[in-house]
Amino acid sequence: MAVDAEPVQRRARRWHIAVFLAPAVLVYTAIMIIPLFSTLFQSLFNTVGGQRTFVGLANFMVLFGDPRWAASFWNALWNNTWFFIIHMLVQNPIGVVLAAILSNPSLRLRGFYRTAIFIPTILSFVIVGFVWKLILSPLWGIAPNMLDAIGLRSLFAPWLGQEGAALTTLALVSVWQFVGIPMMLIYAALLSIPDEVIEAAEMDGLTGFSQFFKIQLPLILPTIGIISILTFVGNFNAFDLIYVSQGAQAGPNFSTDLLGTLLYRTFFGFQLQQGDINMGSTIATMMFLIILVGVSIYLFAIQTRLRRYQF
Amino acid sequence: MVLQKRLMLASAALAIAAGTGGAYAQDVTLTIESWRNDDLTIWQQTLIPAFEAAHPGIRVQFNPSAPTEYNAALNAKLEAGSAGDIITCRPFDASLALYQDGYLADLSDLEGIANFSDVAKSAWSTDDGAQTFCVPMASVIHGFIYNADAFAELGLEEPTTTEEFFAVLDAIEADGTYIPLAIGSVDQWESASMGYHNIGPAYWAGEEGRQALIAGEAKFTDEEWVEPLRVLARWGEYAGDGYQAQTYPDSQNLFTLGRAAIFPAGSWEIALFEEQADFALGAFPPPVPAEGDTCYISDHTDIGIGMNANTANPEAARTFLNWVASSEFASLYSNALPGFFALSSEPVTLDNPLANEFVSWRETCESTIRPTYQILSRGTPNLENENWLHASNVLSGAETPEDAAAAIQSGLESWYTPGMFAD
Missing domain, CATH: 3.40.190.10 (Periplasmic binding protein-like II)
Known part of the structure; x- marks a missing residue:
């Protein structure tokens, strides 16, 4: 009997796996993988004498070799990096602190704070950009009046119109909007630390700050790593907030120009400027590569070294 | 009494025309492609009735789309051969490209074109100014x-x-x-x-x-x-x-x-x-x-209007464009939309005093774009x-x-x- 059964089993292909995978694979291929590769492909072509021609890496040479293209690209890349630095230095530490405070069982109205801090995250960029533009408006905004009320009116400046201040201001607006995400993730990680571990620490005399730094922080490091990579990908794809509050020209004087706005202007054109699909794809490819490199560094260099604890 | 009779005759004729309008084989319908959907009521209530009253046998339909989609939608329709007879023209390169691709007809020989200055025509002329392909309609x-x-x-x-x-x-x-x-x-x-x-x-x-x-x-x-x-x-x-x-x-x-x-x-x-x-x-x-x-x-020249080179009714379309070039259209349009001025060289008087002030500078100052x-x-x-x-x-x-x-x-x-x- 056993001899008879074996060939039958070998012939049985497990079709159901393919069938169940098919919808996701097909949809993902159609709307993600094909567009991604056709964009990468497009960056190798250009229009020469009205004909679409393969030009190899010529578009990349223009992007890095032509002083104007290179200046806009490096400017956007630096702005993007600064945008990311502000998020890492402000958003994530504040998120950790808020989560630590929220996880304190003696805090009252925890549900209220949690919801209030998380709500901006679910608002549209358009609303956030518009509201903050109004708050910071030197004409009708409440920011100058509030500073006036505490005698600090002289500190107010039309930040969104200043070359030096605009990008940092917008980065902080974005921090305000998204600080709820690291807070929630870290809050969840803190809650998952078993009480026995905390109790054991207390038995050993570790309380307060030293308990947080010696026990809780090491346990939530993997979560902080995930948050950092999410922030990185989100920041280097950022576009909406700048577009809504400063327009596609990302003023003043391109001081808020991110890779996303540069890509938008190049790809779709702006006012009298005609869209340039090939140079746009070249910039998109660079964005893809930058994010790919960043994520790879995290995956291979950092994540493998993070120690995980199983309870 | 005579007047009354004439009025009655006229209204009877109008009623018949309105009732049987569709039945006449020679009735031609022109469709206008435009991005000015803000102007839909002005076209339907003021401009088109005025034109149709003066040109029996030609009916006009204003068919606008959203401003941000207009260029793409128009290009697609022109390629598919389903675009309207009359095309509203964006200034400069967008329309020039349509002309060079053979979608817009050359209007240099249209009588009405003579009513416009070179500055007004510059937005819809070839670089050397030899051919004009849209009738200038409005400027700011x-x-x-x-x-x-x-x-x-x-x-x-x-x-x-x-x-x-x-x-x-x-x-x-x-x-x-x-x-x-x-x-x-x-x-x-x-x-x-x-x-x-x-x-x-x-x-x-x-x-x-x-x-x-x-x-x-x-x-x-x-x-x-x-x-x-x-x-x-x-x-x-x-x-x-x-x-x-x-x-x-x-x-x-x-x-x-x-x-x-x-x-x-x-x-x-x-x-x-x-x-x-x-x-x-x-x-x-x-x-x-x-x-x-x-x-x-x-x-600054902002809106022009031209003819689809592949229209089935070129004669009616040219009649319509000549009317757009006339001072009748100029005063109707400029009055309906204060602040958008018809570009015809013939002087127009506007009811809106502020708009009139603006347009009066054309007499005393030199225009440029x-x-x-x-x-x-x-x-x-x-x-x-x-x-x-x-x-x-x-x-x-x-x-x-x-x-x-x-x-x-x-x-x-x-x-x-x-x-x-x-x-």
């Missing part, structure tokens, strides 16, 4: 709108020279009730279109300067192109507190709320301002550099965008006028050589 005129009550209160007169303009601004500032100028630099285009390109033609002599720029005989670093930037830089002192972060809607509100006295304007503001402002409005053209100089206005629109914005970096950027830098004080001019010029020179598009 730049100038300054002011709070006439405030001027009366402070005993101020409309300035005619730059000197007087700054004297007026000084007087308003000294009084302190009003912000002298409603302009902000953060939206960039405001600084260029309402600032640099508004006051500039008086310095670079309008068309003469614009043509010289295209021909390569003038540069942005020349005195007549730098001087308006210097004037623009002085505006900063008279704009409101924090004008570096003031947006275009902020400027509009500052003015209509009566907090600012002078608004560097485009004529499209007229309808909105008259609705919102509860004070008397006045307007004056851009000031001239010195007493007795010719004044120049930016009379924004210098960046024709030919010069075909390359990268885009000249119009560069003008926005550097004009706003100058207004906000982030860049000197000389540096701005040098930057604009070097951007243009990096890709443009005079005559590169002539073949």
